[in-house]
Amino acid sequence: MAKIELSFYPGCSSQKGATSSNYLVSAQTMCEELDIQLNEIPDWNCCGASIGYGGGGELPRLALSARNIALSEEHNSGQEIVATCAACWLSTREAKERLHEDEQMFKDANAALSEAGLKYQGEANVRHMVEVLVEDIGFDGIKSKVKKPLEGLKIAGYVGCQTNRPFGIAGESFENPKYLDNIVEAVGADSIPTYEKKVQCCGGALAFSEPEKSQEMIKGIIEAAYDNGADMIVTPCPLCQANVEIYQDNINETYGTKFNMPVVYYSTLMSVAFGRSAKDAALDGQVIPAKKLEEIASK
Template sequence: MNKYIYYPGCSMEGSARAYAESLSQVAKILDMELATVRDWNCCGATEYLSINLIPAYSLIARNLAIAAGQVNGTNELMAPCSACYLNLEKADYYMAERPALGEKVNEALAAGGLHYKPGSLQIRHLVDVLVNDIGLDVIKSKVVRPLTGLRIAPYLGCMVPRPDYQHRWSDHEYPLELDDLMHVLGAEVIDFPLKTDCCGGHMSQIAPETAYELIRRLVSEADEYQADLMVTVCPMCQMNLDAYQGEANRFFGTKYQMPIVFFTQLMALAFGIDAKSAGFGLELVSAKKALARIGVEAPAPEPASPRRKPDGLPMPPHRRKKYASGREASDEKIAVAE
């Protein structure tokens, strides 16, 4: 049995439920024991580190300290989310490389009675663990329903292979680990040239047009190769490409319908798990048509719940009213009208 300390990260409980559900199925079949980090907290995502280093690293290191404290037969901390993985790895690396930073972070941790010695954990991404620890041969041996005939665009995103502090990846610009994994499942894997390009990241929040262009590039390239679907290893990539695909289509006047799924979902399918338990049906661009090609019936996406109506009690006046933006002002107007 392969044991790992498991850091889920916030997406796994929300937008990336499909990832979490399929992972738990896959882990069972591959005999992986995942011990969740107790009382884990936010990894800081992509923003915090660019604002204030010490608190950001302290936030991350709290998870490391707790994880290091619950070492049971392993010191390998595995994260399925690329952003979480990179942040945890970054904190571990820079606390060792810059002892002054390490000391300050540990000072902060000491307030909660914690301490983290950099280097005491091995921080790994799920793909790395599956390909290099479990091994492609074992994975192949578990395939009962090969994905023969399914054309897949493997998309790794930017955060997993770079900067790769511990040199775990075959290449930084063109790593083939995910391609190999998909081959083993029996899928037809296209040589996707944009496998490590940007998904738009948080540009979808701050400059949507930029994000749309980045999304369009990825989706159109996958479409160009006549891929049935794109697989990702990262909740943020999945979210951007899936949730904003419609917006990008509207923006460019295109009609792409490229399903974006997590690689573990396809693993679960290949291992014989039914589509619903593999988390299908949670995606916004439906994978139904794609899965029909390999004779798998997939549940349709759940209909979106209707937008919440302003049916509760009115809000008290905003405390920072004098700085209120136009939008808040208009909210107030509505409240008055009611």
């Protein structure tokens, strides 16, 4: 397979000591095995995520993503921009579309960027890592790299919101996307096509500001995984992962449940299935240990 080179936008939560640092570690491992080279966008900044709008308004928020795209175009010229975080991808792609559609906004963004000595052109393609997997590598390509099939594991594919809407993955439905289930099958585990909460919102940033309202939704996401006999949940989104994993103690306290459901990334599954160590798969980053994956990794 020819080497794929991508201009990589890792995002704030992937940094060392941040909530999805485990995502970055496993995504890097996965990319090594798939011969994907990640060229980090030098000096990238926060995209504003889905909550920055309230403080930033429109142009300042769009300028954040325009700066990242401009830096990518300058330093990683000709490469597609790829993000692993749903909000990073969404914000970047949204900014690109808005600046493309609105000529005045394009000019204004460039006026702002010139203060930092940058110029936005908006020609680079903006993709999510999952698109690279589905469209460039393919499910068969993933399967061909599997050394330790995740046999006997039943995994609920929780796609969440922002990897799925409003852009989503080409050819997939917003209401019942199948690609995550296909990835689960490709690494040798059993998917759960009837997992009805696969695109349910976890509350996103409102998990901080409206914890009760969000945890009520998270409860439903976990409960449905149990009802479907899942051993664990897999997701492509860092905020989904954190929200669904780390509040289980709080939910147990509020609702008298006994949840202890591991929530991992697709890159965790693939790293283990590709024969890499528990450390390379960042299994040590689980708040709720994924014991069954640890067992397979140590074999």
